[in-house]
Amino acid sequence: MLGAECVVPGAFRVARCGVRHVGGSILVALTLGVAHTAVAQTPAKIVVTSATLKEGETIPRQYTPDGRNDSPPLTWTAVPASAKELAVICEDPDAGNPPPFVHWVVYKIPATAKGLPEALPIDAATKMPADLTGAVQGTNGFRRAIYRGPAPPPGKPHHYHFVVYALDAPVASKPGQPPLTRAELLDAMKGHIVGQGELVAIYERTGPAQPEAPAGRGRGRGRGGN
Numbered sequence: 001m002l003g004a005e006c007v008v009p010g011a012f013r014v015a016r017c018g019v020r021h022v023g024g025s026i027l028v029a030l031t032l033g034v035a036h037t038a039v040a041q042t043p044a045k046i047v048v049t050s051a052t053l054k055e056g057e058t059i060p061r062q063y064t065p066d067g068r069n070d071s072p073p074l075t076w077t078a079v080p081a082s083a084k085e086l087a088v089i090c091e092d093p094d095a096g097n098p099p100p101f102v103h104w105v106v107y108k109i110p111a112t113a114k115g116l117p118e119a120l121p122i123d124a125a126t127k128m129p130a131d132l133t134g135a136v137q138g139t140n141g142f143r144r145a146i147y148r149g150p151a152p153p154p155g156k157p158h159h160y161h162f163v164v165y166a167l168d169a170p171v172a173s174k175p176g177q178p179p180l181t182r183a184e185l186l187d188a189m190k191g192h193i194v195g196q197g198e199l200v201a202i203y204e205r206t207g208p209a210q211p212e213a214p215a216g217r218g219r220g221r222g223r224g225g226n
Contacts, residue, residue, distance in 0.1 A: 046197030047077045048164050052118070059160060059203045064149040066205075068119075071104065071147035075115035076164050080195045083111040083166035087189065089182055092150065092226055094158040096141065101226040102182045103160065104147040105138025107171050122146045138179045141226065145179040150203035151226060157204035158226070166195030 052060055053072050061067035074088065086109035091100035106116065113131055120137065121128065124145065128135050137145045152158040169192045171185065180188065 041194070043193050043196040044078065044080045044166070046079055046164050046166060046195045048162060048197045048199040049075050049077075050162075050199060051075070053162070053199060053201045055199055055201065057201060058157075059150055059201045064203060065151045067149075069147075069149050070119040071116070071149075072162075073116060073118040074162060074164070074199070076197065077114075078195070078197075079111065079166050080168075082168050082194050085109060085111055085167045085170050086113060087165045087167065087171070087185060088116065089161075089163045089165075089185070090147070091161050091163070091182065092152075092158050093161065094156075095152065095226040100161070100182075102141040103149065103226070104140055104162075105145075105180065105182055105185060107136055107138055107180060107185055108173070109135045111166070120147060136173070136179055138185055139181045152203060152205055154205045154207060157202040159200055159202055161198050161200050163196065163198040165189060165193050167192045168194045 051073050052063070053074075059072070062070055063072045076086075079086065085107070087107040088104065088109065089102065089106075090104035091102050093100040095101035106120070109116075109132060113135075116132070117129055127133075137147070139145050140148055142148050150158060150160055167189055171180070171188050173180075
Protein backbone atom coordinates (compact mmCIF):
# COMPACT_ATOMS: atom_id res chain seq x y z
CA MET A 1 0.00 0.00 0.00
CA LEU A 2 1.58 3.29 -1.08
CA GLY A 3 0.57 6.84 -0.50
CA ALA A 4 -1.52 6.21 2.61
CA GLU A 5 -1.56 8.81 5.35
CA CYS A 6 0.03 7.76 8.63
CA VAL A 7 -0.33 9.39 12.02
CA VAL A 8 2.43 8.92 14.58
CA PRO A 9 1.50 9.69 18.19
CA GLY A 10 3.33 12.62 19.71
CA ALA A 11 4.59 15.78 18.09
CA PHE A 12 4.92 14.57 14.50
CA ARG A 13 2.30 14.05 11.82
CA VAL A 14 3.36 12.07 8.79
CA ALA A 15 1.96 12.95 5.40
CA ARG A 16 2.61 9.70 3.53
CA CYS A 17 3.98 6.27 4.14
CA GLY A 18 4.66 3.14 2.12
CA VAL A 19 3.96 -0.37 3.41
CA ARG A 20 5.46 -3.60 2.02
CA HIS A 21 5.97 -7.18 3.12
CA VAL A 22 9.53 -8.47 3.57
CA GLY A 23 10.00 -12.01 4.78
CA GLY A 24 6.71 -12.16 6.56
CA SER A 25 7.26 -8.85 8.31
CA ILE A 26 5.70 -5.53 7.50
CA LEU A 27 8.04 -2.59 7.00
CA VAL A 28 6.67 0.90 7.03
CA ALA A 29 8.67 3.42 5.05
CA LEU A 30 7.84 6.88 6.31
CA THR A 31 7.96 9.93 4.14
CA LEU A 32 8.09 12.84 6.53
CA GLY A 33 6.05 15.41 4.65
CA VAL A 34 5.07 17.57 7.61
CA ALA A 35 7.45 19.15 10.09
CA HIS A 36 7.21 19.19 13.83
CA THR A 37 3.92 20.60 15.04
CA ALA A 38 4.52 23.86 16.87
CA VAL A 39 3.30 23.93 20.44
CA ALA A 40 2.06 27.32 21.59
CA GLN A 41 3.89 28.53 24.66
CA THR A 42 2.09 30.11 27.58
CA PRO A 43 3.85 33.37 28.57
CA ALA A 44 5.63 33.30 31.90
CA LYS A 45 4.00 35.29 34.71
CA ILE A 46 5.60 38.70 35.27
CA VAL A 47 4.88 40.30 38.65
CA VAL A 48 3.90 43.97 38.27
CA THR A 49 3.83 46.31 41.27
CA SER A 50 4.02 50.04 42.01
CA ALA A 51 5.06 52.23 44.91
CA THR A 52 1.90 54.29 44.50
CA LEU A 53 -0.67 52.11 42.72
CA LYS A 54 -2.28 49.21 44.55
CA GLU A 55 -4.09 46.28 42.94
CA GLY A 56 -7.84 46.91 42.89
CA GLU A 57 -7.55 50.28 44.63
CA THR A 58 -8.15 53.86 43.48
CA ILE A 59 -5.47 55.55 41.38
CA PRO A 60 -4.16 58.69 43.15
CA ARG A 61 -5.30 61.97 41.56
CA GLN A 62 -1.69 62.85 40.75
CA TYR A 63 -1.82 60.32 37.91
CA THR A 64 -5.05 61.68 36.41
CA PRO A 65 -6.14 64.90 34.66
CA ASP A 66 -7.73 65.87 38.00
CA GLY A 67 -4.18 66.25 39.32
CA ARG A 68 -0.78 66.55 37.64
CA ASN A 69 -1.41 63.80 35.08
CA ASP A 70 1.98 62.24 35.76
CA SER A 71 2.62 58.73 34.55
CA PRO A 72 2.78 56.39 37.57
CA PRO A 73 5.87 54.46 38.61
CA LEU A 74 5.86 50.74 37.79
CA THR A 75 8.20 47.93 38.77
CA TRP A 76 8.33 44.31 37.65
CA THR A 77 10.05 41.06 38.50
CA ALA A 78 10.26 37.51 37.14
CA VAL A 79 11.04 38.61 33.58
CA PRO A 80 12.11 35.53 31.53
CA ALA A 81 15.82 35.27 30.77
CA SER A 82 14.98 35.00 27.08
CA ALA A 83 13.52 38.52 27.00
CA LYS A 84 15.16 40.93 24.57
CA GLU A 85 12.77 43.85 25.07
CA LEU A 86 9.81 44.88 27.21
CA ALA A 87 6.63 46.81 26.48
CA VAL A 88 3.91 48.41 28.61
CA ILE A 89 0.31 49.21 27.72
CA CYS A 90 -2.25 50.95 29.96
CA GLU A 91 -5.80 50.30 28.79
CA ASP A 92 -9.34 50.77 30.03
CA PRO A 93 -11.71 47.96 28.94
CA ASP A 94 -14.67 49.95 30.33
CA ALA A 95 -14.33 52.57 27.58
CA GLY A 96 -13.52 52.86 23.91
CA ASN A 97 -15.33 52.12 20.67
CA PRO A 98 -14.41 49.34 20.46
CA PRO A 99 -12.79 48.78 23.88
CA PRO A 100 -10.27 49.11 25.31
CA PHE A 101 -9.44 52.78 25.40
CA VAL A 102 -5.66 53.24 25.41
CA HIS A 103 -3.99 55.62 27.86
CA TRP A 104 -0.34 54.71 27.48
CA VAL A 105 1.95 52.70 25.23
CA VAL A 106 5.69 52.24 25.84
CA TYR A 107 7.86 49.83 23.86
CA LYS A 108 11.48 49.03 23.04
CA ILE A 109 12.16 49.08 26.78
CA PRO A 110 15.54 47.40 27.47
CA ALA A 111 15.11 43.92 28.95
CA THR A 112 17.44 44.97 31.78
CA ALA A 113 15.00 47.64 32.99
CA LYS A 114 13.33 46.91 36.33
CA GLY A 115 10.48 49.35 35.86
CA LEU A 116 9.37 52.80 34.76
CA PRO A 117 9.94 55.87 36.95
CA GLU A 118 7.23 58.35 37.81
CA ALA A 119 6.47 61.13 35.32
CA LEU A 120 8.09 60.01 32.09
CA PRO A 121 8.83 62.93 29.72
CA ILE A 122 5.90 64.47 27.87
CA ASP A 123 8.21 66.25 25.45
CA ALA A 124 9.56 64.02 22.68
CA ALA A 125 12.76 66.07 22.70
CA THR A 126 13.45 65.14 26.33
CA LYS A 127 15.65 62.09 26.74
CA MET A 128 14.46 59.01 28.55
CA PRO A 129 16.28 58.02 31.77
CA ALA A 130 19.60 56.25 31.11
CA ASP A 131 18.26 52.79 31.98
CA LEU A 132 15.43 53.26 29.45
CA THR A 133 17.61 54.39 26.54
CA GLY A 134 15.87 53.52 23.28
CA ALA A 135 12.40 53.22 24.81
CA VAL A 136 9.59 54.80 22.80
CA GLN A 137 6.22 56.12 23.98
CA GLY A 138 3.56 55.00 21.53
CA THR A 139 0.37 56.67 20.37
CA ASN A 140 -2.50 56.60 22.88
CA GLY A 141 -6.25 56.86 22.31
CA PHE A 142 -5.95 60.64 22.15
CA ARG A 143 -3.49 60.26 19.25
CA ARG A 144 -0.65 61.57 21.34
CA ALA A 145 2.60 59.76 22.14
CA ILE A 146 2.47 60.32 25.90
CA TYR A 147 0.71 59.09 29.03
CA ARG A 148 -2.76 60.49 29.56
CA GLY A 149 -4.39 59.41 32.81
CA PRO A 150 -7.91 58.30 33.71
CA ALA A 151 -10.80 60.74 33.26
CA PRO A 152 -13.96 58.61 33.14
CA PRO A 153 -17.43 60.17 33.13
CA PRO A 154 -19.21 60.14 36.50
CA GLY A 155 -21.22 57.03 37.22
CA LYS A 156 -19.05 54.00 37.84
CA PRO A 157 -15.40 53.10 38.41
CA HIS A 158 -13.29 52.21 35.39
CA HIS A 159 -10.54 49.60 35.52
CA TYR A 160 -7.07 50.49 34.28
CA HIS A 161 -4.83 47.61 33.28
CA PHE A 162 -1.10 48.32 33.31
CA VAL A 163 0.15 45.36 31.27
CA VAL A 164 3.84 44.46 30.96
CA TYR A 165 5.06 42.24 28.11
CA ALA A 166 8.42 40.50 27.71
CA LEU A 167 9.46 39.82 24.11
CA ASP A 168 12.01 37.38 22.72
CA ALA A 169 12.82 39.73 19.82
CA PRO A 170 13.05 43.51 19.43
CA VAL A 171 10.04 45.35 18.04
CA ALA A 172 10.84 46.23 14.44
CA SER A 173 10.89 49.93 13.62
CA LYS A 174 11.93 52.14 10.74
CA PRO A 175 13.59 55.57 10.81
CA GLY A 176 10.97 58.31 10.88
CA GLN A 177 8.16 55.86 11.65
CA PRO A 178 5.33 57.38 13.76
CA PRO A 179 5.02 55.94 17.27
CA LEU A 180 3.07 52.69 17.23
CA THR A 181 -0.51 52.42 18.43
CA ARG A 182 -1.62 49.62 20.74
CA ALA A 183 -3.02 47.66 17.79
CA GLU A 184 0.18 48.06 15.79
CA LEU A 185 2.31 47.08 18.77
CA LEU A 186 0.25 43.98 19.50
CA ASP A 187 0.55 42.96 15.86
CA ALA A 188 4.33 43.45 15.99
CA MET A 189 4.55 41.36 19.18
CA LYS A 190 2.63 38.37 17.82
CA GLY A 191 4.55 35.16 18.37
CA HIS A 192 7.19 36.90 20.51
CA ILE A 193 5.52 37.31 23.91
CA VAL A 194 7.42 35.14 26.41
CA GLY A 195 6.21 36.85 29.58
CA GLN A 196 3.21 38.91 30.65
CA GLY A 197 1.77 40.41 33.82
CA GLU A 198 -0.45 43.27 34.91
CA LEU A 199 -1.54 45.54 37.71
CA VAL A 200 -5.19 46.65 37.69
CA ALA A 201 -6.30 49.80 39.53
CA ILE A 202 -9.52 51.80 39.39
CA TYR A 203 -10.64 55.40 39.09
CA GLU A 204 -14.08 56.95 39.46
CA ARG A 205 -15.50 60.41 39.18
CA THR A 206 -18.58 61.08 41.31
CA GLY A 207 -19.38 64.65 40.24
CA PRO A 208 -18.85 67.11 37.40
CA ALA A 209 -15.57 67.08 35.47
CA GLN A 210 -12.75 68.40 37.62
CA PRO A 211 -10.53 71.43 36.88
CA GLU A 212 -7.74 70.84 34.40
CA ALA A 213 -4.24 69.79 35.41
CA PRO A 214 -1.66 72.55 35.96
CA ALA A 215 0.07 73.93 32.90
CA GLY A 216 3.19 72.02 31.98
CA ARG A 217 1.72 68.57 32.63
CA GLY A 218 -1.09 68.83 30.10
CA ARG A 219 -1.61 65.50 28.36
CA GLY A 220 -4.87 66.02 26.50
CA ARG A 221 -6.49 66.63 29.84
CA GLY A 222 -9.56 67.73 31.63
CA ARG A 223 -12.60 66.30 29.91
CA GLY A 224 -14.16 63.07 31.02
CA GLY A 225 -14.79 59.98 28.97
CA ASN A 226 -12.09 57.39 29.55
